[in-house]
Amino acid sequence: MSQATTTGAAGTTTTGRVRRSRAGATGTARSQSDRPLRLLATELLAGIGPLLVLMLLWQVVYLTLPENQFLRGPLEAVEFAVSGENVGELAAALLSTFTMLLAGYLIAVLVALTLASVVTASAAMARAIMPLAVVLGVVPVIVITPVVIMLVGRGPATSITVCVMITFFSCFISIVSGMRSAARGIDDLAAVLGGSGWRRLVSVRLPSSVPGLISASKLALPASLSGVILTEYIATGEGIGTFINLARANYRYVDMWGGIFVVVLLSVLAYSLLGFLEVWLGDRYVVRRSSR
Amino acid sequence: MSASEVTAARPGLPLAGLGRRAGWWVVRYGPAALVLAAFVLLWNWYAGVAPGEGRLLPTPAQVVTALGDDWNIIQPALLVTLGSAGRGLAYGAAVAAAFAVLAVAVPPLRRPIARQLTIVFCLPLAAIAPLLFLVLELPGPHVALAAISVVFPIYISLAQGLTARHEEWEDLRAVTGGGRGRYFCSVQIPASTRELLVAARIALPTAVLGTTLAEYFGGARGIGVLMINSLAQLNAPRAYALGIVITLVCALSFALVELVARALPWTEELTR
Amino acid sequence: MDHSLDIAVADVCKTFATAAGPVEALTDVSFTVPAGGFVSLVGPSGSGKSTLLRSLASLETPTSGTISLGGSTPRQRVRAHELGMAFQDSALLPWRSVQRNIAFAREMAGLPKDKEYVDELIELVGLRGFEKSRPAQLSGGMRQRVSIARALVTRPKLLLLDEPFGALDEMLREKLNLELQRIWMHEGITTVMVTHSVAEAVLLSDAIVVMSARPGRVVEIVDVPFARPRDAELLGSDEFFRLCARVSDVLRSAEASAAPGGGGADVGV
Ligand SMILES: Nc1ncnc2c1ncn2[C@@H]1O[C@H](COP(=O)(O)OP(=O)(O)OP(=O)(O)O)[C@@H](O)[C@H]1O
Numbered sequence: 111m112s113q114a115t116t117t118g119a120a121g122t123t124t125t126g127r128v129r130r131s132r133a134g135a136t137g138t139a140r141s142q143s144d145r146p147l148r149l150l151a152t153e154l155l156a157g158i159g160p161l162l163v164l165m166l167l168w169q170v171v172y173l174t175l176p177e178n179q180f181l182r183g184p185l186e187a188v189e190f191a192v193s194g195e196n197v198g199e200l201a202a203a204l205l206s207t208f209t210m211l212l213a214g215y216l217i218a219v220l221v222a223l224t225l226a227s228v229v230t231a232s233a234a235m236a237r238a239i240m241p242l243a244v245v246l247g248v249v250p251v252i253v254i255t256p257v258v259i260m261l262v263g264r265g266p267a268t269s270i271t272v273c274v275m276i277t278f279f280s281c282f283i284s285i286v287s288g289m290r291s292a293a294r295g296i297d298d299l300a301a302v303l304g305g306s307g308w309r310r311l312v313s314v315r316l317p318s319s320v321p322g323l324i325s326a327s328k329l330a331l332p333a334s335l336s337g338v339i340l341t342e343y344i345a346t347g348e349g350i351g352t353f354i355n356l357a358r359a360n361y362r363y364v365d366m367w368g369g370i371f372v373v374v375l376l377s378v379l380a381y382s383l384l385g386f387l388e389v390w391l392g393d394r395y396v397v398r399r400s401s402r
Numbered sequence: 403m404s405a406s407e408v409t410a411a412r413p414g415l416p417l418a419g420l421g422r423r424a425g426w427w428v429v430r431y432g433p434a435a436l437v438l439a440a441f442v443l444l445w446n447w448y449a450g451v452a453p454g455e456g457r458l459l460p461t462p463a464q465v466v467t468a469l470g471d472d473w474n475i476i477q478p479a480l481l482v483t484l485g486s487a488g489r490g491l492a493y494g495a496a497v498a499a500a501f502a503v504l505a506v507a508v509p510p511l512r513r514p515i516a517r518q519l520t521i522v523f524c525l526p527l528a529a530i531a532p533l534l535f536l537v538l539e540l541p542g543p544h545v546a547l548a549a550i551s552v553v554f555p556i557y558i559s560l561a562q563g564l565t566a567r568h569e570e571w572e573d574l575r576a577v578t579g580g581g582r583g584r585y586f587c588s589v590q591i592p593a594s595t596r597e598l599l600v601a602a603r604i605a606l607p608t609a610v611l612g613t614t615l616a617e618y619f620g621g622a623r624g625i626g627v628l629m630i631n632s633l634a635q636l637n638a639p640r641a642y643a644l645g646i647v648i649t650l651v652c653a654l655s656f657a658l659v660e661l662v663a664r665a666l667p668w669t670e671e672l673t674r
Numbered sequence: 675m676d677h678s679l680d681i682a683v684a685d686v687c688k689t690f691a692t693a694a695g696p697v698e699a700l701t702d703v704s705f706t707v708p709a710g711g712f713v714s715l716v717g718p719s720g721s722g723k724s725t726l727l728r729s730l731a732s733l734e735t736p737t738s739g740t741i742s743l744g745g746s747t748p749r750q751r752v753r754a755h756e757l758g759m760a761f762q763d764s765a766l767l768p769w770r771s772v773q774r775n776i777a778f779a780r781e782m783a784g785l786p787k788d789k790e791y792v793d794e795l796i797e798l799v800g801l802r803g804f805e806k807s808r809p810a811q812l813s814g815g816m817r818q819r820v821s822i823a824r825a826l827v828t829r830p831k832l833l834l835l836d837e838p839f840g841a842l843d844e845m846l847r848e849k850l851n852l853e854l855q856r857i858w859m860h861e862g863i864t865t866v867m868v869t870h871s872v873a874e875a876v877l878l879s880d881a882i883v884v885m886s887a888r889p890g891r892v893v894e895i896v897d898v899p900f901a902r903p904r905d906a907e908l909l910g911s912d913e914f915f916r917l918c919a920r921v922s923d924v925l926r927s928a929e930a931s932a933a934p935g936g937g938g939a940d941v942g943v
Pocket residue numbers: 403407408410411690691692697698699717718719720721722723724725726890
């Protein structure tokens with residue numbers, strides 16, 4: 111602060127700069143949320159562009175190591191993904207994997223929303239549940255996946271459980287903080303007006319939890335997908351994890367590279383889609399703290 | 403509000419004179435303790451009645467016993483895993499730091515670099531693990547997966563810290579005519595300690611997870627290998643013990659970073 | 675006015691249990707407000723003004739003492755949806771338009787929609803033309819007006835305002851003060867307002883309750899005799915200035931009498 115006063119003139123330009131940049135930020139955010147399709151295209155490009163760069167590097171490595179017997183190039187992988195002889199098998203495997211992922215996500219989000227509603231409605235429940243949630247959140251799911259397999263068996267339930275466990279904790283924490291971020295004043299106001307807990311949940315808490323929920327799902331996506339693939343590999347014998355693994359075991363390296371390429375592509379696309387939702391809905395639902 | 407009021411109203415501070423506030427502690431931590439106790443009791447009860455005679459779900463007591471009995475197996479495996487994770491962490495951090503330096507030096511590159519590394523973050527590690535085993539010699543894949551998994555979080559934190567604007571200080575530099583390099587060393591780097599600590603807090607456990615994941619796909623020694631073997635032998639107590647060990651390692655690394663943060667008082671916000 | 679509530683606060687004490695031991699926020703607070711009256715609470719930071727206001731709204735329960743709102747407890751009045759409240763932070767829902775933010779209060783109270791009244795209030799607080807705007811597109815002063823309209827839309831019998839204009843600059847504040855007076859005279863609702871500005875308190879109130887910190891208690895209740903409507907002219911007058919000075923004196927002595935470590939007041943005339 112004292113520095114700001116000693117450099118009076120410079121200090122003035124500083125505030126000017128801050129104001130201008132802030133106005134600019136809201137300006138762009140507004141125009142972005144008004145043109146969702148354009149925003150979606152931008153986000154998808156932001157995902158695809160770097161993927162192309164990665165494929166270029168891959169091609170370079172491929173060309174510099176002609177005698178490597180395992181390596182296949184990006185063109186072969188794309189060709190396989192479009193018209194390979196095992197492409198039906200690949201599609202079925204991907205369908206299975208992403209069904210598990212989606213089911214896991216839905217369950218995790220539902221449970222997280224329910225639990226967060228309880229925790230934000232009652233201080234005693236918050237004190238009872240939050241510490242346990244935080245402690246369990248530290249448990250690395252990937253490491254205890256074999257334990258889950260012992261408990262749940264070797265069916266699809268295992269894939270879903272692992273996905274739920276990975277997604278749940280980050281979603282739960284974000285939802286709780288989103289629900290609490292609804293300005294305290296709004297909650298107090300609702301109480302003064304004699305609003306029922308249910309009305310407060312639906313009109314205030316649930317909408318305020320949307321941006322955090324999307325960001326958390328986005329950040330959990332690669333780990334969740336990885337978790338599902340791991341269970342496929344070590345337990346269920348289905349899905350893209352098994353497809354890749356069988357391809358490797360049977361020396362079908364084109365299939366393997368193709369499968370990996372497609373699953374990475376889908377992961378990037380899903381990530382970009384969630385990134386789009388994050389910006390688009392975030393602008394709408396984020397509670398701005400500043401009172402000015 | 404004055405400082406003393408703020409402290410008065412804020413719960414959860416290290417306290418003197420416990421006896422007087424016992425009631426408050428019961429209210430604050432009682433419910434959590436109850437839930438935890440209920441959880442352990444439920445586990446204990448269910449382990450007794452569940453099918454599999456403890457080979458699928460051991461009792462807490464069996465797990466603790468396994469932890470003691472198998473420690474001579476677990477400990478070397480842990481060291482192997484931590485060794486690979488540590489090397490991966492070092493490589494990953496080096497790559498991330500190189501990109502961060504590039505981002506600081508060439509501002510127009512910041513966005514493309516961030517986007518490019520986001521792709522690395524998007525890679526489902528379990529899908530690319532088999533590839534690494536084809537391309538690299540053991541323990542290469544174990545190290546590489548740890549490295550890949552930490553690059554993105556470390557880069558994000560570093561870039562955030564090192565490219566943050568400190569306008570008042572920048573103005574001061576402009577007025578006093580200080581050099582850019584000097585400014586970077588004496589303001590920018592110290593000011594990003596907090597981000598560095600955030601990076602460390604995320605990166606340590608992440609690296610261990612990366613290595614463990616790779617060990618599931620192949621390898622001779624390590625926690626992941628032991629885990630897969632316990633699964634094959636249905637040795638549940640050991641599997642649970644391994645899970646607890648890794649969880650403790652992660653928690654310990656959190657605590658370690660926390661301690662460092664406490665030792666550097668200007669990073670206080672991190673502890674909230 | 676016939677449909678507002680009178681307030682009787684008698685010997686109210688409030689003690690908070692915290693990690694560092696009990697905090698006495700209110701001690702033996704007593705005062706009354708007639709139906710349709712306007713009372714301001716002023717006092718140094720930490721003197722329990724918000725706690726008192728929140729107790730009137732049943733957001734806090736006094737440790738001892740009674741609060742009567744038109745013969746009933748605050749809780750009963752809350753259940754009957756008879757209170758309205760606004761805070762320093764306008765606390766609007768960012769995803770709702772001005773119109774729907776105001777309607778929010780009726781939704782919460784479980785009252786039927788009343789589009790005409792919402793529009794009337796938008797007119798009253800001078801936001802015509804901004805019905806469909808979202809809070810992010812409004813200035814701070816406009817948001818504060820929305821929050822006041824929202825406090826009124828349930829036709830409350832008691833209006834509770836906690837530093838409603840605290841975050842605004844002096845000019846805007848004066849303008850909104852005069853608007854609030856106009857609204858209050860129009861609606862005739864009993865109003866209790868917490869403020870840090872002595873001028874604001876003197877301009878708007880029938881009586882000013884001056885409180886001291888640690889423990890929070892009433893030091894003096896200053897009557898404000900000026901005729902209504904009060905206008906910008908009064909603000910420049912000698913009598914206005916003299917009363918402000920007197921209230922400030924009381925405040926200063928309230929602070930001096932507070933126990934050591936007392937709150938740093940940010941009271942401006
Ligand atoms: N929920 C709470 N838990 C613990 N202490 C509280 C709580 N609310 C208020 N207090 C304490 O009660 C005292 C009075 O607080 P209050 O907010 O009513 O003061 P105030 O007069 O409104 O101050 P300000 O002018 O700063 O808004 C303070 O010492 C405060 O720390």
